[in-house]
Amino acid sequence: MRPALVVSTGSATHPGLRRVLNEDAHLAMAPVFVVADGMGGHEAGERASAAVIAEFSSSIGKASLELDEVRLALSRARAHVEELSTAGDGRAGTTLSGVVIASVDGMGYWLAINIGDSRTYRLADDELEQISVDHSVVQELIDAGELSVQDAAHDRRRNIITRAIGASSTGDADYWLFPAEVGDRIMVCSDGLTSEVADARILEVLRSTPDPQSAADLLVADAVDAGGRDNITVIIVDAVSVASRPGTLLESDADIDMDTRPREAAGGGVR
Template identity: 60%
Template sequence: MTSPVIALSGAATDAGLRRTLNEDSFLSVPPVFLVADGMGGHDRGEVASATAIAEFAGFAGRDSLSIDDVRAALDRARTRVDDLSVGSEAGAGTTLTGVVVAEVAGEGYWLALNLGDSRTYRLSGGVLHQISVDHSVVQELMDRGELSPEDASRDRRRNVITRALGAGSDADADYWMLPAAQGDRILVCSDGLPSELPVERIRMILSVEAHPQAAATRLVQEAVLHGGRDNITAIVVDAISVARRGSALSGDDTDIDSDTLPREPVGGIR
C-alpha cells in the first residue's frame, strides 16, 4: 500500500540565546510530524517532551494513522509523563502539536492535534492559516474580547497555558481532520518561533524557501537572531503527492478546496 500523502520534510531546533538546555523534542518521520515543548518552571521538562515524542516514534514508516492510533499513543504518553512527577514536588509537563498522515475513503488527509501553545500552520495558495488554537490564558482573554492581539504579545501571562500533557492537566487534545492537497506546506513549531517572528515574516520564509529543510533552518536561525529568548523548533512538511478517491497518487487536486480549514475537532472534542 502507498501512503495517501507522500511528504518531504525538514526540521531544525536551537536552544536559543538565553537558555543552556533545549527542552523541545520533535519527530519528523512520515507519517508523523510532531513538536513537544517541555514546560519551563516544571521539573524535567526536557524529559517530559522526549517522553511524549517517544510514544509516537513506533509509527515511523506506516502509510497512515487513524485517530484511534493517535489517541492511544497520547494516552500512553500522558501516563508516562505523569509518572515522571511521582515523588517530585513539581510536575513534569509538555505541550504537543503537529500533524499525522491519515486516509479517509481513499483520500489523503492531515490529522492535526494540539495540546498547549506550540503551533501548527498550513500554507496554501500563498495564505498562511494557523490550524491549532493556543491553550493559553491570553488566548482565552482574546476569545472573550478582553485582550487585543497587540496587547497579548506583551502580556505577562502569555506563557501561561491551560492544557498540557502532565503538569496536573488531564484535558484532551484538540483534533482537526483536514483534506490534504498537493502543494500544501505544513509548519509545526514551538512557541519560541512565533514569539520572535511576526506571522508575515514566517509566511514569507515559507513562501520563498523551496526545500522544507532550508525553510526550517532559516526560520529557526532568524528567530535566534531576533532575540532567541526561548527554545525554538520548526518542522516544515510538503505534500508532494496526495491520493484521491478511486485513483492513484495525483498532483491534480483541483476538486479539493485547499483554503478551507474546518475548525471543528473530529469527534466533537475540544
C-alpha cells in the same frame, strides 16, 4: 500500494540564547510530524517532551494513522509524563502540536493534534492559516474580547497555558481532520519561533524557500537573531503527492522522497 499522501520534510531546533537545556523535542518522520515543548524546570520539561516523542516514535514507518491510534499514543504519553512527576521531577509537563498522515477511503488527509500553545499552520493557495488554537490564558482573553491580538504578544500572562500533557492538567487535546492537497505546506513550531518572528516574516520565508529543510533552518536562525529567548523548534512538511480518490495519485513537480517518509481549561502550567 502507494501511500495516500507522500511528503517532503525538514526540521530544525535550537536551545536559544538564554536557556542551557533544550526542552523542545520533535519527531519529523512519516507519518508523524509533531513538536513537544517541555516545562517544569530541573530537566523535568526535557524528560516530559522526550517521553511524548518516544511514544509517538513507535508509529514511524506506517502509511497512515487513525484517530484512535493517535489518542492511544497520547494516553500512553500522558501516563509516562505523570510517572515523571511522581518520581520526583516536579510538575513535569509538555505541549504537543502537529499533524499525522491519515487516510479516508484511500484519500490523503491531515490529522492535526494540539494541546498547549505550540502551533500548527498550513500554507495553501499562498495563504497562511493557523490550524491549532492556543490553550492559553491570553487566547481565552482574546476570545472573550478582553485583549487584542497585538497586545497579547506583549502581555505578561502570555506564557500561562491552560492545558498540557502532565503539569497537573487533565485537559484533552483538540483534533482536526482535513483533506490534503498537492502543494500544502504544514509548519509546526514551538512558541520560541512565534514569540520572536512576526507572522509576516514567517509567511515570507514559507513562500520564498521551496526546500523544507532550508525553510526550517532559516526560521530558526531568524528566531535566534531576534533574541532567542526560548527554545526554538520548527518542522516543515510539504505534500508532494496526494491520493484525491482511491487509486488516483496527484503529484507536484517536486521530486518525491519516499524516505521522508472545542477547548475547556483544566489544570495548566507556566513555562
